[in-house]
Amino acid sequence: MSVTAPVAPPNTPNYNDPQIVAEQIKTKYPDAVESSSAQGIVVQSDQLREVARYLHDELAFDYLNNVTSVDWQDRFEVVYNLTSLERGGAPITLKVNAARENPSVPSLVPVFRGADFQEREVYDLMGIRFEGHPNLRRILLWDGFEGYPLRKDYKEPYYEEEKKPFGSRWDKGHHVIAEDRNPWHDNVQYPSNFDAVAYKPPRDQIQVIDAAQAAAMRLRTDKIVLNFGPQHPSTHGVLRLRVTLEGETVRGVEPIVGYLHRNHDKIGERNTFVGNMPYTDRLDYFTSMANNLAYALTVEKLLGIKPPERAEYIRVIMAELTRWQNHAVALGFIYNDLGAFYTPLIYAMEERELILDLFEATAGSRMMCNYMRFGGVARDVTDDFIAKCKYLVNERLPRRTDELEAYMVGNEIFHSRAKNIGVLPRDLAINYSTAGPVLRASGVKYDIRRAEPYSIYDRFDFEIPTGTTGDLYDRFIVRVAEMRESLKILKQALDQFPAGEIMTGKKNYQVRVPKGEAYGRGENPKGELGFYVVSDGTANPYRYHVRGPSFINLTALNDMCVGYKIADMIVILGSLDIVMGEVDR
Amino acid sequence: MAFGLGLLNGLKYTATRVFKTYVGDFKHLGRRYDDKLFKERQSVKGSGIFTVQYPEEKLPVPENFRVVPFLVYEPALDENGKPLIDPATGKEMIGKQKCTACGICSKVCPPQCIWIVRALTPEGKPKPQPAEFYIDIDICMNCGSCAEFCPFDSIKMDHVYELANYERHVSHIYDIGVLSKPASYHAKIHPTDWAAEEAERAAKEAKKK
Numbered sequence: 001m002s003v004t005a006p007v008a009p010p011n012t013p014n015y016n017d018p019q020i021v022a023e024q025i026k027t028k029y030p031d032a033v034e035s036s037s038a039q040g041i042v043v044q045s046d047q048l049r050e051v052a053r054y055l056h057d058e059l060a061f062d063y064l065n066n067v068t069s070v071d072w073q074d075r076f077e078v079v080y081n082l083t084s085l086e087r088g089g090a091p092i093t094l095k096v097n098a099a100r101e102n103p104s105v106p107s108l109v110p111v112f113r114g115a116d117f118q119e120r121e122v123y124d125l126m127g128i129r130f131e132g133h134p135n136l137r138r139i140l141l142w143d144g145f146e147g148y149p150l151r152k153d154y155k156e157p158y159y160e161e162e163k164k165p166f167g168s169r170w171d172k173g174h175h176v177i178a179e180d181r182n183p184w185h186d187n188v189q190y191p192s193n194f195d196a197v198a199y200k201p202p203r204d205q206i207q208v209i210d211a212a213q214a215a216a217m218r219l220r221t222d223k224i225v226l227n228f229g230p231q232h233p234s235t236h237g238v239l240r241l242r243v244t245l246e247g248e249t250v251r252g253v254e255p256i257v258g259y260l261h262r263n264h265d266k267i268g269e270r271n272t273f274v275g276n277m278p279y280t281d282r283l284d285y286f287t288s289m290a291n292n293l294a295y296a297l298t299v300e301k302l303l304g305i306k307p308p309e310r311a312e313y314i315r316v317i318m319a320e321l322t323r324w325q326n327h328a329v330a331l332g333f334i335y336n337d338l339g340a341f342y343t344p345l346i347y348a349m350e351e352r353e354l355i356l357d358l359f360e361a362t363a364g365s366r367m368m369c370n371y372m373r374f375g376g377v378a379r380d381v382t383d384d385f386i387a388k389c390k391y392l393v394n395e396r397l398p399r400r401t402d403e404l405e406a407y408m409v410g411n412e413i414f415h416s417r418a419k420n421i422g423v424l425p426r427d428l429a430i431n432y433s434t435a436g437p438v439l440r441a442s443g444v445k446y447d448i449r450r451a452e453p454y455s456i457y458d459r460f461d462f463e464i465p466t467g468t469t470g471d472l473y474d475r476f477i478v479r480v481a482e483m484r485e486s487l488k489i490l491k492q493a494l495d496q497f498p499a500g501e502i503m504t505g506k507k508n509y510q511v512r513v514p515k516g517e518a519y520g521r522g523e524n525p526k527g528e529l530g531f532y533v534v535s536d537g538t539a540n541p542y543r544y545h546v547r548g549p550s551f552i553n554l555t556a557l558n559d560m561c562v563g564y565k566i567a568d569m570i571v572i573l574g575s576l577d578i579v580m581g582e583v584d585r
Numbered sequence: 586m587a588f589g590l591g592l593l594n595g596l597k598y599t600a601t602r603v604f605k606t607y608v609g610d611f612k613h614l615g616r617r618y619d620d621k622l623f624k625e626r627q628s629v630k631g632s633g634i635f636t637v638q639y640p641e642e643k644l645p646v647p648e649n650f651r652v653v654p655f656l657v658y659e660p661a662l663d664e665n666g667k668p669l670i671d672p673a674t675g676k677e678m679i680g681k682q683k684c685t686a687c688g689i690c691s692k693v694c695p696p697q698c699i700w701i702v703r704a705l706t707p708e709g710k711p712k713p714q715p716a717e718f719y720i721d722i723d724i725c726m727n728c729g730s731c732a733e734f735c736p737f738d739s740i741k742m743d744h745v746y747e748l749a750n751y752e753r754h755v756s757h758i759y760d761i762g763v764l765s766k767p768a769s770y771h772a773k774i775h776p777t778d779w780a781a782e783e784a785e786r787a788a789k790e791a792k793k794k
Contacts, residue, residue: 166697170688171711173700175719175758275695278728343599350635357627361647364742370728378733379649388629396629407595412588509693509734 015059016089028054039517040079040093048096049106049132052080055094056111060084064108064433065091066519066530067118068545069126071152076103076128079532081519085430085444088451091519098128107133114433117555125150125265140258140584144199149263156266157182163540164271223251226566230259234337234570237580241557241573243566250569253561255554260584268544273299273511273535276544278370283529283546284582285367286326289318289359290524292372297454298520298531299374302513310500311376312456316493317389318359318371319455319522320486324397325352326525327437327479327486330577331408334476337574338417344408351400354392358385374511376503386497393490401483409477418473422560422572425470432556435527435549438576441478442470448523459496460489472568475575482525510539517543526550526577546585550578609633618642648775651729651742653722654690654699656715656764657683657771668767677767683739685713690731690740698724699731718761723753738782744774 013020022036025043032047043051055061065081076098081091096105107130108115119130120139127148130136138145147154158181160166168176224245229235238259244252264283268276280295281288293315300306307315329352332345356366362381363371371378408414424434429442439446447464449457465481467474513535521530527549534543553576561569612622618641625631627644637644660668661680668677691699702717732742743766750756772779 160697164697165692165694169691169694169697169699170701171686171703173691173702173719174717175700175721177754177758178721178724271695272693274693274730278695278726278730347602353635354629357647361649364647364649364651364729365727368727370730378729391629403598407598410591411595412591415591507734509689509730 015061015084015087016092018092021055021059021092024059025051025054028058034097040095042095042097045096045098045105048094049108049111052082052094052108052111055082060086061092062086062430064112064114064118065521065528066532066545066547067108067115067122068532068543068547069122069128069150070534070543071126071150073100073152075100076126078105078122078128080108081530081532083451085446085451088446090452091521093519102129103127104129104131106131107136109133112433113428113431114552114555117551118433121551124148125263127151140261140263142258144194144196146194149266154266156263162270163538164275230256235573236333236578237583239573239578239580239583241569243569245566248565248567250561250564250566253558253569255557257551257554257580257583260580262585264585265543265545268546269541271541272539273374273513273541274509274539276541277372278368280546281368281370282581283548283585284524284526284550284579286329286579287322287525288367288369289322289363289371290522291529292369293319293455294520294522294524294529295531296372296374297522298518298533299511299513301518301520302516302533302535303374303511304514305375305504307376307504308501309498310380311502311504313493313497314377314381314502315372315455316457316460317381317490317497318362318369320490320493321355321358321389323486323525324483324490325355326577327483328352328400328404330525330574331404331476331479333577334472334571334574335408335414337571338414344404348404351392351397354396358389358392361385373503373507375505376501380502386494389490390494393487393494397487398484401480401487405480409480414476415473417568417571418471418476420469420471420473421564421568422472422475422575423470424556424560428559429470429556432552432559434553434556436524436553437475437478437482438527438553438556440465441467441474443468448521448528452521454520454522457489460492462488472571472575479577512537512539513541521547524549526579526582527553546582548582548585550576550580550582551585554578554583605633646744646746648777650744650746651732652727652746653725653743653748653759654720654729654731654740654764655743655766655770656718656761657739657741657768658765659683660767660769668769677769679765682714682761682765683737683768684715684718685737685739686711686715686718687713687736689734689736693730693734695728695730696724696726698722698726715761718764720759720764721757722748722759723757741771741775741778 015021018038018041019036022033022041025033029047029051032044032051034042034044061082061084063083063085065083068079070077070079078096078098080094082094083091098105105128107119117139119133120136122128123130123136124138124140125148149156226243226245227240228243229240230238235241240256242254242256243250267279277292277295280291283291328348332348335344336342359369360366362379362385363369424442426443429439430444443466445464445466450464462485465478465485467478515535515537517534519530519532521528529549530547532545533541536542560572613619623642626633626635658679659681660677663669671678686701686703688701691701698721700719701715704712704714704716706712729742731740
């Protein structure tokens with residue numbers, strides 16, 4: 001069953017225009033809107049939750065894409081991006097100002113549960129309190145961390161200068177070993193009066209079962225709190241799950257992340273716009289080409305340029321090859337978590353290697369591609385690439401997809417393990433801001449390539465596969481179907497592949513980006529990868545934020561796992577297809 | 586469908602795979618590591634066993650492959666126009682560094698791992714030549730931006746990927762001596778790029794005349 005968008009009444013106002021939305025809000029809450037422009041609607045902080053609820057309930061802005069914040073030195077600004085899944089189109093931006101001293105804004109978790117982890121991230125890195133948040137603790141950094149690193153006055157260890165390029169590198173660049181450059185000669189800063197030896201982590205973090213839950217327990221057993229990970233191979237990286245168990249049944253899961261945290265946002269702000277490109281490879285290292293594309297699209301929005309035809313086609317080909325190989329490996333990993341150790345995964349790896357060979361021959365690297373540029377791509381593809389790609393797309397990959405479906409989807413053991421397990425209902429999937437195959441498996445026909453077509457996706461004929469129940473089985477077959485759709489796009493793109501330039505304008509090593517802000521996004525294999533970039537007109541971004549689909553999909557994990565067995569929890573986690581490089585950033 | 590048929594159908598594919606790997610083995614009979622068969626196995630049309638028995642077998646690196654940059658220099662020539670060989674190292678002797686110490690690579694480098702000291706004339710004026718040039722390969726992320734944005738084609742990405750070492754403080758800081766490689770090496774590993782650069786240079790010189 002797929003959900004089709006209802007036909008809008010003929011005189012419905014265009015809610016993709018923030019000005020019109022602002023007028024609508026004013027009719028209901030006359031004092032709520034501070035100002036509005038094409039860049040977004042600034043809302044009074046005390047009425048934020050009412051406005052959000054109004055937008056959610058009455059204007060059908062049911063999906064919270066992104067929550068982030070900007071430090072304007074005299075004040076903080078919290079930025080929300082909202083979309084209507086039915087209407088599609090670009091997200092509108094909602095902004096709230098917070099004072100520089102003790103900043104606080106109302107939490108949106110009661111309206112959008114997807115704000116949970118994102119608000120915690122903003123609190124963690126920017127130090128803005130969200131009043132009414134059920135669990136406002138640090139998420140990426142540890143509890144004993146001092147300071148809020150995304151504030152402009154924060155200086156990290158190894159701090160050299162505000163912006164790259166650093167003056168010490170040229171023209172008197174006598175090399176200094178990195179350790180000697182650290183002004184604190186140590187990587188860790190503690191709060192004042194902090195005793196690292198005596199430190200005990202706060203005990204109230206452990207989830208306690210409430211009375212109602214305890215009464216519902218059928219087994220006469222003690223509640224066990226199990227720390228699952230962070231090095232367990234089934235956690236797909238350094239993820240820790242604090243699981244509350246009743247016997248073998250899961251009663252609560254709390255993902256604890258941040259082991260791979262490097263503050264990608266802060267690195268991005270120190271970097272130049274061009275220099276950020278290779279760093280985006282390292283977000284979700286399975287899909288570096290698609291990450292590059294989303295970042296390039298965002299900055300191109302600010303620059304106001306478009307790549308030439310050939311480059312657009314190359315971009316689409318690369319992004320779709322990425323999707324195929326990512327899904328193939330993700331399916332293999334789900335089987336791995338089910339207990340079919342490595343056979344399907346290694347089968348999937350074979351085609352993945354061939355696709356990575358193509359990436360390597362073009363971009364120079366298998367995984368860290370660093371291939372897209374603002375206004376084009378770094379290198380042209382060769383005829384050999386096209387020939388190999390055509391063979392893969394027309395012969396090998398369709399054959400492999402069929403095979404993979406035959407030995408994975410047809411298996412009855414898989415059916416009994418996957419059907420009606422880890423159900424994420426449609427409304428919950430939307431409310432949790434899940435994205436990509438997870439959202440579509442719950443029956444939401446939403447794909448950014450269709451809802452807000454970027455690059456040249458509007459030229460291709462492809463379907464958006466959806467599931468019905470939102471269980472593990474659906475998440476599996478939606479991925480298989482998406483692999484077929486990717487091949488469909490690839491076939492069309494290779495048939496239409498034009499000759500010509502691959503770059504608009506001259507290559508510039510320090511691109512100055514006009515003043516402004518943009519939220520750009522792309523449909524990554526894992527979901528919506530968004531970049532929120534604020535430029536102050538220089539070669540370095542003033543604010544650079546990444547909306548990681550893996551991170552936000554993880555918000556829904558607790559609701560998907562409760563009531564199922566611990567062995568199911570591992571597969572449910574696998575079906576989210578997370579990559580820690582993107583979760584922890 | 587009766588329970589278990591889907592499972593058996595799946596096992597058909599795994600059985601085929603197992604069989605195909607033995608077909609490969611029979612082809613290999615007597616020649617454990619065979620270049621021709623290896624190439625066939627690794628091509629897009631290959632089937633059967635796919636594993637690369639590293640280090641006995643190594644995948645060929647494509648021309649665009651990139652790890653750690655190197656500096657291109659023009660070798661010193663003898664009277665016949667042949668490059669002079671340094672008897673101590675066996676390398677071609679440095680005639681002229683192509684690098685002009687303009688600093689673009691160190692400015693564009695995302696992790697800032699390139700350090701350049703510009704040479705000075707005896708009068709103390711800056712000279713378009715590097716006096717010192719360091720790359721901290723522990724920090725280098727092999728992104729290739731330096732090679733991409735160098736206006737003089739003097740810094741290029743290498744193909745040597747076996748960089749493991751016992752010690753990291755001295756041997757992982759590449760100085761100008763380690764980094765410098767002759768133009769002939771660049772031409773050997775990047776034939777297409779080299780041809781394009783030569784053509785461009787020839788066109789420029791023709792324009793000058």
